[in-house]
Amino acid sequence: MAIAKKSVVWGVFAAGGTVAAFLFPALIALFGLVASGTVPEGLEYANLHGFASTWIGKIILFFVISLALWHAAHRLRVVFHDFGVRKDKIVAKAVYLVAAIGTLLTAYYLFAIG
Amino acid sequence: MSRNPYVRPVSPTTWYMRNGRYIKYMLREVTCLLVGFYSFFLICVLAILAGGSEERWLAFLASQQNAFWLAFHVIALLFYLVYMTFDWFQLAPKAMPLQVGEQKVPPAFIVAAHYVAWAVVTALVFLLAGVF
Amino acid sequence: MSKRTLDIEVLRYDPEQDTEPHFMSYQVPCEEDWAILDALNYIKEELDTTLAFRWSCHMMVCGSCGMMVNGEPVLTCKTFVRDLPKDVRIEPLENFPIERDLVVVLDDVMEKLQMAKPYIIRKDPPPENEEFNQPRSALYKFKQYTMCVNCMCCYSACPQYALDSSFIGPAVLALAHRYNIDSRDQGKSERLDILADHDGVWNCSFVGACSEVCPKNVDPAAALQQMKIDGAKAYWLQKLPGGKS
Numbered sequence: 342m343a344i345a346k347k348s349v350v351w352g353v354f355a356a357g358g359t360v361a362a363f364l365f366p367a368l369i370a371l372f373g374l375v376a377s378g379t380v381p382e383g384l385e386y387a388n389l390h391g392f393a394s395t396w397i398g399k400i401i402l403f404f405v406i407s408l409a410l411w412h413a414a415h416r417l418r419v420v421f422h423d424f425g426v427r428k429d430k431i432v433a434k435a436v437y438l439v440a441a442i443g444t445l446l447t448a449y450y451l452f453a454i455g
Numbered sequence: 456m457s458r459n460p461y462v463r464p465v466s467p468t469t470w471y472m473r474n475g476r477y478i479k480y481m482l483r484e485v486t487c488l489l490v491g492f493y494s495f496f497l498i499c500v501l502a503i504l505a506g507g508s509e510e511r512w513l514a515f516l517a518s519q520q521n522a523f524w525l526a527f528h529v530i531a532l533l534f535y536l537v538y539m540t541f542d543w544f545q546l547a548p549k550a551m552p553l554q555v556g557e558q559k560v561p562p563a564f565i566v567a568a569h570y571v572a573w574a575v576v577t578a579l580v581f582l583l584a585g586v587f
Numbered sequence: 588m589s590k591r592t593l594d595i596e597v598l599r600y601d602p603e604q605d606t607e608p609h610f611m612s613y614q615v616p617c618e619e620d621w622a623i624l625d626a627l628n629y630i631k632e633e634l635d636t637t638l639a640f641r642w643s644c645h646m647m648v649c650g651s652c653g654m655m656v657n658g659e660p661v662l663t664c665k666t667f668v669r670d671l672p673k674d675v676r677i678e679p680l681e682n683f684p685i686e687r688d689l690v691v692v693l694d695d696v697m698e699k700l701q702m703a704k705p706y707i708i709r710k711d712p713p714p715e716n717e718e719f720n721q722p723r724s725a726l727y728k729f730k731q732y733t734m735c736v737n738c739m740c741c742y743s744a745c746p747q748y749a750l751d752s753s754f755i756g757p758a759v760l761a762l763a764h765r766y767n768i769d770s771r772d773q774g775k776s777e778r779l780d781i782l783a784d785h786d787g788v789w790n791c792s793f794v795g796a797c798s799e800v801c802p803k804n805v806d807p808a809a810a811l812q813q814m815k816i817d818g819a820k821a822y823w824l825q826k827l828p829g830g831k832s
Contacts, residue, residue, distance in 0.1 A: 342780045342781050342784045343780055343784065343825075344779055344780060344783045344784065344818050344821055344822045344825065345783060345784050345785045345787070345789060346822075347785065347789040348783060348789070348815070348818045348819040348821075348822040349819070349822060351789060351815055351818075351819055352819040355550075355815075355816075355819075357490075358543060359543070361490045361539070362539060362540045362543035362544065362573075363540075363572070363573055363576045364576065364580065365489075365490065365493060365535060365539075365540070366532060366535060366536055366540055366573075366577065367576070367577040367580040367581060368493060368497070368580070369493060369528055369531055369532045369535060370528075370532060370577075370581075371580070371581075371584055371586070372493075372496070372519070372524075372528050373525065373528035373529055373532060374586065375516060375519050375520065376519050376520060376521070376524040376525040376527075376528050377520075377525055378520050380516055381581075381584045381585045381586045382584070382585025383583055383584030383585040383586075384516075384584060384585075386509040386512045386513070387509075388585070389500075389504060389512075390504050392583075393501065393504055402497075402501070405497075406494050406497050406498060406501075409490050409493070409494045410490075410491065410494045410495075412487070412490055413487040413488070413490040413491035413494060414487075414491070416484055416486075416487035416490075417487045417488070417491065419484060419792045420484050420485060420487060422750070423471070423481065423484060423746075423750075423792070424468060425466075425467035425468035427467070443494060443495060443498060446498050446501075446502075447498055447501065449505075450498065450501035450502050450504070450505040451501060451505075453505035454501070454504050454505045457602070457603065458602060458686070459602035459603070460602065460684035460685060460686055460692045461600050461602070461605075461607060461608055461684060461685040462684045462685075463608075463681065463684075463685070465682075465749045465750065467750060470746055470749060470750065471746065473658070474658070474796075476794070476795075476796055476799060477746055477794065477796070480746075480792075480794045480795070480796075484792070546793065546795070546812075549795075549798075549806065549808055549809035549812055549813075550809070550812035550813060550815075550816065551813075551816075552809065552813070554724065554727065554728060556724050557723050557724045557727055559727065
């Protein structure tokens with residue numbers, strides 16, 4: 342017997358949950374503000390592009406998005422179980438694969454922004 | 456006397472309907488769909504920025520400016536606050552209890568500290584985004 | 588003192604006669620200060636001697652009178668008639684097989700209790716010829732977990748145990764955590780190897796119902812989250828060079 346690898350995804354789930362709990366309300370509010378017709382200064386093209394071009398901006402964006410994704414993936418795995426889907430191995434592979442693809446895409450686009 | 460234990464059935468798909476606390480738990484768990492959705496939403500934003508065209512960004516902003524998306528974000532925000540953020544703060548002192556000497560730090564204090572930190576983080580994001 | 592008559596429905600099951608359990612109703616003239624356990628004893632003594640249920644101390648320390656009262660897992664000795672409506676429904680603890688009437692089969696939890704190694708494990712010998720002192724601050728870290736009376740109300744409230752009984756479950760894991768955080772104990776990594784394995788603590792999804800129903804105000808949900816953090820840390824510490832495997 343040994344400590345299961347689940348401990349690793351649980352660690353990422355917990356870290357991602359903390360990030361998502363603290364940051365996502367503000368982000369959703371920003372998108373809401375845009376939808377209401379007011380585009381805040383920071384979301385103008387030059388400013389946002391400028392932020393994503395800095396190293397600190399890239400690091401923040403990468404960790405926020407990827408951690409939140411892995412949080413969502415792990416919790417979704419539990420949701421499937423709780424709604425009666427008993428194919429945990431397949432569910433786990435599928436949700437973590439989507440999170441991995443999202444993580445790679447985040448890294449790729451951040452790299453491409455230059 | 457022979458043993459013949461009876462096992463009561465549990466529905467694997469509707470068990471949470473039996474008690475309000477389980478329904479509340481399920482509402483918390485499905486917030487992962489919102490986290491996932493907004494994560495990919497942000498990835499889309501990055502994809503547009505990586506394209507390097509301001510027109511596409513303006514078109515994206517324009518496509519967001521309607522009643523549907525406004526309602527979506529407002530409802531998502533309210534649901535998310537109640538069942539994800541506030542719930543997460545409420546449970547934090549259980550996962551990370553504090554004890555100073557012989558005295559247990561009151562859980563309410565740890566929860567309050569989370570709210571304060573959240574207010575600061577939110578203000579910082581708004582400041583950075585130029586809302587104020 | 589005034590009497591109050593309750594309509595009590597009790598889930599009955601006779602393993603030698605019945606294919607499934609069924610409710611039987613009793614009208615019980617209760618004293619105002621009775622607990623539900625007193626009402627059950629009245630039924631057994633005055634109305635129906637065949638009713639089977641467990642109890643011993645009638646004072647919240649033996650943990651044997653746990654049952655479902657109006658859908659909630661409780662100790663019937665601390666659930667009072669004055670706090671209940673006229674219609675009361677009593678069932679055996681949920682998530683356990685029914686042995687007979689209100690008596691459940693607890694074999695599964697008794698087996699799991701051994702997995703927790705609920706005793707102090709020492710690598711170094713304890714001090715000889717002197718007391719093994721422990722500061723109060725160290726005692727207070729785990730004291731609440733020693734209050735558990737193994738009534739198993741938490742297992743009845745836990746949906747993850749209901750959905751998959753291979754899950755070790757709240758009380759046993761909380762008891763293991765009580766020893767993990769005892770300053771005299773050195774068996775944490777030994778326990779985590781068993782309890783943070785695949786079917787261990789990770790099957791908990793922090794519903795929190797265990798802590799809400801605990802009649803002794805123990806907080807198993809807190810213990811399990813802390814054990815997950817310990818497990819996640821220990822996983823990486825074991826990977827370090829010189830780390831214990």
